[in-house]
Amino acid sequence: xxxxxxxxxxxxxxxxxxxxxxxxxxxxxxxxxxxxxxxxxxxxxxxxxxxxxxxxxxxxxxxxxxxxxxxxxxxxxxxxxxxxxxxxxxxxxxxxxxxxxxxxxxxxxxxxxxxxxxxxxxxxxxxxxxxxxxxxxxxxxxxxxxxxxxxxxxxxxxxxxxxxxxxxxxxxxxxxxxxxxxxxxxxxxxxxxxxxxxxxxxxxxxxx
Amino acid sequence: xxxxxxxxxxxxxxxxxxxxxxxxxxxxxxxxxxxxxxxxxxxxxxxxxxxxxxxxxxxxxxxxxxxxxxxxxxxxxxxxxxxxxxxxxxxxxxxxxxxxxxxxxxxxxxxxxxxxxxxxxxxxxxxxxxxxxxxxxxxxxxxxxxxxxxxxxxxxxxxxxxxxxxxxxxxxxxxxxxxxxxxxxxxxxxxxxxxxxxxxxxxxxxxx
Amino acid sequence: xxxxxxxxxxxxxxxxxxxxxxxxxxxxxxxxxxxxxxxxxxxxxxxxxxxxxxxxxxxxxxxxxxxxxxxxxxxxxxxxxxxxxxxxxxxxxxxxxxxxxxxxxxxxxxxxxxxxxxxxxxxxxxxxxxxxxxxxxxxxxxxxxxxxxxxxxxxxxxxxxxxxxxxxxxxxxxxxxxxxxxxxxxxxxxxxxxxxxxxxxxxxxxxx
Amino acid sequence: xxxxxxxxxxxxxxxxxxxxxxxxxxxxxxxxxxxxxxxxxxxxxxxxxxxxxxxxxxxxxxxxxxxxxxxxxxxxxxxxxxxxxxxxxxxxxxxxxxxxxxxxxxxxxxxxxxxxxxxxxxxxxxxxxxxxxxxxxxxxxxxxxxxxxxxxxxxxxxxxxxxxxxxxxxxxxxxxxxxxxxxxxxxxxxxxxxxxxxxxxxxxxxxx
Numbered sequence: 001x002x003x004x005x006x007x008x009x010x011x012x013x014x015x016x017x018x019x020x021x022x023x024x025x026x027x028x029x030x031x032x033x034x035x036x037x038x039x040x041x042x043x044x045x046x047x048x049x050x051x052x053x054x055x056x057x058x059x060x061x062x063x064x065x066x067x068x069x070x071x072x073x074x075x076x077x078x079x080x081x082x083x084x085x086x087x088x089x090x091x092x093x094x095x096x097x098x099x100x101x102x103x104x105x106x107x108x109x110x111x112x113x114x115x116x117x118x119x120x121x122x123x124x125x126x127x128x129x130x131x132x133x134x135x136x137x138x139x140x141x142x143x144x145x146x147x148x149x150x151x152x153x154x155x156x157x158x159x160x161x162x163x164x165x166x167x168x169x170x171x172x173x174x175x176x177x178x179x180x181x182x183x184x185x186x187x188x189x190x191x192x193x194x195x196x197x198x199x200x201x202x203x204x205x206x207x208x
Numbered sequence: 209x210x211x212x213x214x215x216x217x218x219x220x221x222x223x224x225x226x227x228x229x230x231x232x233x234x235x236x237x238x239x240x241x242x243x244x245x246x247x248x249x250x251x252x253x254x255x256x257x258x259x260x261x262x263x264x265x266x267x268x269x270x271x272x273x274x275x276x277x278x279x280x281x282x283x284x285x286x287x288x289x290x291x292x293x294x295x296x297x298x299x300x301x302x303x304x305x306x307x308x309x310x311x312x313x314x315x316x317x318x319x320x321x322x323x324x325x326x327x328x329x330x331x332x333x334x335x336x337x338x339x340x341x342x343x344x345x346x347x348x349x350x351x352x353x354x355x356x357x358x359x360x361x362x363x364x365x366x367x368x369x370x371x372x373x374x375x376x377x378x379x380x381x382x383x384x385x386x387x388x389x390x391x392x393x394x395x396x397x398x399x400x401x402x403x404x405x406x407x408x409x410x411x412x413x414x415x416x
Numbered sequence: 417x418x419x420x421x422x423x424x425x426x427x428x429x430x431x432x433x434x435x436x437x438x439x440x441x442x443x444x445x446x447x448x449x450x451x452x453x454x455x456x457x458x459x460x461x462x463x464x465x466x467x468x469x470x471x472x473x474x475x476x477x478x479x480x481x482x483x484x485x486x487x488x489x490x491x492x493x494x495x496x497x498x499x500x501x502x503x504x505x506x507x508x509x510x511x512x513x514x515x516x517x518x519x520x521x522x523x524x525x526x527x528x529x530x531x532x533x534x535x536x537x538x539x540x541x542x543x544x545x546x547x548x549x550x551x552x553x554x555x556x557x558x559x560x561x562x563x564x565x566x567x568x569x570x571x572x573x574x575x576x577x578x579x580x581x582x583x584x585x586x587x588x589x590x591x592x593x594x595x596x597x598x599x600x601x602x603x604x605x606x607x608x609x610x611x612x613x614x615x616x617x618x619x620x621x622x623x624x
Numbered sequence: 625x626x627x628x629x630x631x632x633x634x635x636x637x638x639x640x641x642x643x644x645x646x647x648x649x650x651x652x653x654x655x656x657x658x659x660x661x662x663x664x665x666x667x668x669x670x671x672x673x674x675x676x677x678x679x680x681x682x683x684x685x686x687x688x689x690x691x692x693x694x695x696x697x698x699x700x701x702x703x704x705x706x707x708x709x710x711x712x713x714x715x716x717x718x719x720x721x722x723x724x725x726x727x728x729x730x731x732x733x734x735x736x737x738x739x740x741x742x743x744x745x746x747x748x749x750x751x752x753x754x755x756x757x758x759x760x761x762x763x764x765x766x767x768x769x770x771x772x773x774x775x776x777x778x779x780x781x782x783x784x785x786x787x788x789x790x791x792x793x794x795x796x797x798x799x800x801x802x803x804x805x806x807x808x809x810x811x812x813x814x815x816x817x818x819x820x821x822x823x824x825x826x827x828x829x830x831x832x
Contacts, residue, residue, distance in 0.1 A: 005215060005271055007629060012223030012428075015636030019644065020227065022712045024235065027648065027719040028736075035735045052712070056705045060698075063629055074268075078396075081264045088230050088260070095235040111243045112236075188702075213423060213479055220431030220636075228435065232443065282476075286604075289472045296438050296468070303443040319451045320444075421631060421687055428639030436643065440651065490684075494812075497680045504646050504676070511651040527659050528652075 668722025
């Protein structure tokens with residue numbers, strides 16, 4: 001299978017997820033065009049920002065990972081589809097988290113916050129599977145890519161953050177939300193190792 | 209016509225179908241953020257999973273099929289459009305099937321289940337037509353591709369599964385749903401023959 | 417400007433228009449899962465089929481036209497944007513036409529049928545402008561492309577069909593709809609002249 | 625990172641924003657298929673035209689800017705994501721501005737008009753940041769691109785127009801709307817300088 005078309009299809013799905021999530025921001029009906037309306041939308045907006053961040057991070061990581069692929073096997077294709085499946089649920093879970101906020105009590109819905117975390121966890125695990133299959137198809141953990149990913153502390157820490165969020169959502173949903181936020185923020189810390197190793201790999205490829 | 213643009217356009221449509229179907233999962237309104245809500249969404253979710261699977265399978269098969277195309281004729285273009293047309297109806301039929309479930313009676317709506325099957329059947333037949341036109345344009349059934357597809361038992365069995373589902377939907381809608389599920393699952397069994405024959409064909413092409 | 421990115425962007429817009437129009441098919445709410453519901457949806461479905469056909473025709477023609485472009489000037493870019501603008505209104509006008517049908521009276525809404533025709537007319541005129549700018553940028557009407565399009569009777573007849581539809585919609589909306597259908601059908605008659613001339617042009621290009 | 629995939633992803637987001645904004649045009653329900661309905665939709669339509677124009681301008685400028693990029697760093701990637709983030713809010717703000725119009729009072733909602741301006745301002749600033757990072761990565765302001773953008777009066781004037789609109793929205797929302805319209809119109813005046821400088825740059829590149 002052709003890597004280019006897998007990337008194009010995945011890009012399409014990423015782009016649509018990131019754009020339609022905002023459709024869940026309900027447009028205030030007339031005669032409500034006051035600032036008050038904006039306050040009501042704040043929690044949904046916040047949840048949107050978080051989901052946008054996650055999709056952007058996934059797109060970025062996905063881009064780097066796919067660049068290392070020489071041949072797309074059926075197993076890589078289906079691992080990729082599984083990842084996209086969980087990410088397509090983000091618009092729904094984002095809107096539900098946004099709806100579960102009330103001004104008196106803050107984020108108080110356990111169910112939406114647990115479901116949001118479960119979707120993050122399953123997307124993270126699917127990404128992990130996708131990564132492993134790509135490493136296995138390209139020389140295993142001894143390879144350039146395998147070595148780079150072996151030092152990938154973010155990928156190893158993330159699932160535990162989501163898991164903690166899911167558990168904490170049963171007692172303090174707002175704290176779970178804070179955990180999901182921190183789970184996104186760690187990815188914004190630049191980690192140049194993978195890029196460097198890959199660039200070195202490219203240089204080697206160019207040498208020959 | 210240029211194969212690349214046909215693929216890009218089809219990829220766009222596949223990606224949008226797969227992503228907007230999930231918009232039919234109704235976001236619970238406040239103050240409903242309980243687990244109860246999740247149970248109500250389960251049948252729509254199940255129907256979504258099934259439709260996601262079908263679109264993923266079509267995308268995968270479409271990818272392999274299009275790779276064999278050297279020149280896109282008007283007849284191939286319109287066969288492809290017809291396939292996309294039926295697939296664009298999936299978001300609607302998926303939501304209708306999801307809505308037809310009640311906890312007391314299970315899937316009891318005959319009409320939505322019949323319509324879902326009809327859309328699958330017509331999409332399957334369009335794919336069959338698309339395949340035939342491509343084979344005809346590339347040397348007929350004696351060619352590499354023609355021979356590979358001649359052994360394509362899945363493509364031959366699928367329509368009968370959909371047809372059985374449509375008929376059974378009149379007496380037992382839930383059983384029809386089970387048939388549509390099995391109609392998707394047979395495609396997940398790996399079938400490496402087409403890939404191998406095509407790869408051999410590629411090798412031949414590279415030889416010259 | 418790069419032709420490839422103009423095509424990719426246009427393809428994205430075409431693919432989204434064609435796919436979201438179907439979102440206007442309202443999913444029946446429980447407990448309505450009877451055949452009766454399907455009858456209510458028939459006019460919207462019919463309007464969807466017509467709009468799908470128009471978008472498919474535009475995509476196909478757009479593809480052939482863009483293939484002749486060597487350099488995308490600002491004027492070609494904006495003519496293309498204007499065409500896309502009118503086409504993005506199709507989901508709305510399609511749904512309005514579908515809604516204007518009642519079983520007792522048929523298509524009886526003058527306003528939606530007029531608006532549908534106006535959108536078709538303006539899209540058609542934008543396409544005409546786009547075509548002229550491309551011809552002007554590539555040697556004028558004496559060129560290969562100019563000569564091919566000079567014999568383009570469909571492009572010259574279409575606006576009059578839409579105009580007739582708009583006028584007739586004031587007295588007989590259903591007849592206007594029939595005209596719009598015929599305005600799409602004439603494009604399905606194969607016209608190999610443009611393709612042949614262009615292929616000859618390509619051959620010439622390859623000769624040198 | 626690969627420029628092609630950044631462009632493809634951005635194109636997808638641009639195409640979806642431009643197409644889904646029109647979904648906010650509410651389709652009149654039966655039995656409302658009169659001209660009266662069309663009048664009610666006029667302000668939302670007007671707001672849609674303005675947003676379409678802004679997205680088209682951004683897409684066009686983005687295209688020219690990205691063409692100058694040789695290597696996409698993480699900082700360019702995130703600047704691009706920030707720009708896309710603000711633009712994804714346009715469908716929401718467009719619909720809110722449209723809803724805030726009443727026939728008796730015209731555009732009278734301060735909040736939606738301020739929010740629309742804030743989104744334009746933040747998108748403009750994100751574009752500015754993206755531009756600066758690209759210039760910095762390609763030889764700084766002494767480079768071809770840096771010199772071309774230094775004379776970019778439109779980019780320097782736009783933020784002040786949006787800022788003026790935001791302030792005026794508190795006393796005269798309709799005037800703010802007029803300012804946003806003029807903020808788009810200045811971009812339609814052709815400015816061939818950037819294109820010329822870039823073309824010269826290309827020629828130089830081709831020389832070597």
